[in-house]
Amino acid sequence: MRTLLVLVTYLSFSLLCPLITNAAEFLSGQEVTIAADETWDGDVYVSAQSVNIAGTVKGDLVVCAQKLHVTGTIEGGVFAACQQILLEGDCGRTCRLASQVAEVGEGAKLDGDLVAAGYSLTVNQDAVISGDLVYAGFQTLLRGEIARNVWAAVNRAELFGGVGGELSITTAGSHAPDPLMTDEFWPGTPLVKIPRVPSGLTIHDSATVGSKLIYNSPSEADISAMAKVTGPIEWIEPASPGKEPQQKMDYAWQQIKRFLTILAMGVLMIVVCPQTTGGVVEQIIQRPIASFLAGIVAVPLSVVMSVLVIALIVAIPMGFGWLDFDGLAVAGSFIASFAAVTYLGSLAFYFVFGAAVITCITLGRVVFSDHRITSRGPMILMLGFGLIFYVVLTCVPFLGMGIFVTAILFGFGGIFLWFMGKVLAGSAENRPRAATDGK
Structure with a gap:
């Protein structure tokens, strides 16, 4: 219940909060690209099918598109509603994402929180999120480092990386059906690969949790004996509904x-x-x-x-x-x-x-x-x-x-x-x- 309340609070007041800016640039078209040698002062609003950000944006980046690929530097935050999102650059403040599939690439650095909702979220190895991770969706794969807490409500989750604070997560049982969405779902070349995450909660040998682990699931999580969990592990098993x-x-x-x-x-x-x-x-x-x-x-x-x-x-x-x-x-x-x-x-x-x-x-x-x-x-x-x-x-x-x-x-x-x-x-x-x- 605590996980659900935290997610409601974050997604209601963070993901949907209005943006107030002093100066902004508005871009639109079939494909919008900010080259590596370009620097944009202030906030940038983009509406396009494909958006590629390789340069520097000194304010916030607000995007509505099918694809968003960030390899440059966003000194503010990223506010995006897209089908596919790939963040491989640096972001100075909180990122708020609504997408079917999102990925934080290797070497990416997010200095604030990551608040997201969608079908699938992947945080790759060597990616760093300096704040909290709040996610609601079908599945998540965490290989990178989250400096603070993770609050999530998903069908399935897999942890290889590190969580500096508390890991509080709600998942389905370990015998939930396999996902229906595959890479072939996307027309053309997909920007983000959809990983296959096992059902339920899986924590591997390399995983670390700096505080307590709380998970709400119909079945016990698969937690490796080699995983390092500093705090207590609490399993909350929901009551089985009779007419599910x-x-x-x-x-x-x-x-x-x-x-x-x-x-x-x-x-x-x-x-x-x-x-x-x-x-x-x-x-x-x-x-x-x-x-x-x-x-x-x-x-x-x-x-x-x-x-x-x-x-x-x-x-x-x-x-x-x-x-x-x-x-x-x-x-x-x-x-x-x-x-x-x-x-x-x-x-x-x-x-x-x-x-x-x-x-x-x-x-x-x-x-x-x-x-x-x-x-x-x-x-x-x-x-x-x-x-x-x-x-x-x-x-x-x-x-x-x-x-x-x-x-x-x-x-x-x-x-x-x-x-x-x-x-x-x-x-x-x-x-x-x-x-x-x-x-």
């Missing part, structure tokens, strides 16, 4: 129903309002950081607007009643109630389904970056592809709520910027026309 197979079936059926529901609502949005849906997605693709930040403003603003709309239900009838126009009080009440129901219903729909649909189409649009949204057909294809990633990511322990909140912020921020762009464009068209009419 039925619970798994119920959970799988819930995810299938959720997938089909979001898919149906997304198709409805695309068919009814394709231009608005496509415009919001393109807005997020072109201005991801601005859309996220706008969402922080748009979400509370929508709540304020809801209060104002509800207030109109009372204000309009009262206003007409005070004026004592026959029949207008009833008409005003009807109009106000209709407007309130329409607005609040639309807001509730967008909050529950619309933001998730926009996020899914955006994920698909990132993958199919060579194809712009030209009709309903491609948009539905992007929705289906992105929805797979969305459902899988929201099923990752401790990550689902973060993905849901991120989708809400991007969805509301994107539609806010799209609406403001339409308003400003309409004002710009009307100004010359008004001047011509005056002449």
